[in-house]
Amino acid sequence: MRRAGGLVGGVLMVMVSGCGTGSYSGSDEQCDTSTPYAEGDFSFTYNLDSSLPGEWVEEFTTIMGNLNEWAPVPACVHDVPEMSSPMNIYAWNGAVENPFPEKPDMQGASISGDGSETWMVLEIPEYDLTYDSLHRYSVIVHEYWHVYQLGLTRDNDAPTWLWEGGAKVAEEFYSQQEYGQSEFDNGLFPIMASGLSQPAAFEEYVDGDLDINYNTSTFMVLALAKELQEAQGLSEARAFEMILKDFQAAKLTEPDWKIAFAATFSVSPEEFYATLDQYPTVASDEDWFEGDVLDVPSLMPSKDLTFTDVLSASAA
Ligand SMILES: [Zn+2]
Known part of the structure; x- marks a missing residue:
């Protein structure tokens, strides 16, 4: 997730985790980080563009299944404003223009929001696909981990080095386990x-x-x-x-x-x-x-x- 809040194409794009100040004052009894999403599993809607190779789509599905099993999004995700299940994931091959007209300002990889909805952006660089870079898969783990963190913390991303370093460590451990490198x-x-x-x-x-x-x-x-x-x-x-x-x-x-x-x-x-x-x-x-x-x-x-x-x- 890049902390790239600001005006993009005239639309205010806010990195959701960047908003957290830890000022939430609700009851902690409602939130148990050891249990998965309470109202049924937290789920995602996959919007995967046809520009992506079939092999990538297959591995994406495997990764999401593994993560949902190993680290289900905690129930506290309920309390994060503008987070709801299912969360949309938009993914496409960077070789083509963003193919999702409903979200015209997406680029790169992030958890983004517009004040009423939160979604995941996965623009997979063509270079990563052409050269079989592991990053084409590890970026999925990275962004999923931010959703997990949001659920775990009710959106309190301080300090940034532990938030981003944590997501990076998560993706590298995943790669080490699943791809041997x-x-x-x-x-x-x-x-x-x-x-x-x-x-x-x-x-x-x-x-x-x-x-x-x-x-x-x-x-x-x-x-x-x-x-x-x-x-x-x-x-x-x-x-x-x-x-x-x-x-x-x-x-x-x-x-x-x-x-x-x-x-x-x-x-x-x-x-x-x-x-x-x-x-x-x-x-x-x-x-x-x-x-x-x-x-x-x-x-x-x-x-x-x-x-x-x-x-x-x-x-x-
Ligand atoms: Zn990140």
């Missing part, structure tokens, strides 16, 4: 180092010049997982589960994310940021990327750690 294999290259001198900046904005691919946010998530394993003796799976689920759910009762962070992880955000300077920064050795990057192979998750291991760690 992921961006962890190449050390998440490139992890841009330019923003690290002021990690708190990532609380507010992680994309743009500082973290164009969300890999710096993801690096911070991996560093936090390592910290939890080393300082608290958590298993690798449980550390990631705590980051992906427990922390997000904690914001339901404690909307101030810094307090929720300290309560969940037993370390304050500032204390955690101070640990990041142990990781080495080097000049990129790839021709196609110029600049300083983080070289942190020791932070990459175990190759045999699966998404389902992570999602069920506390139940194991």
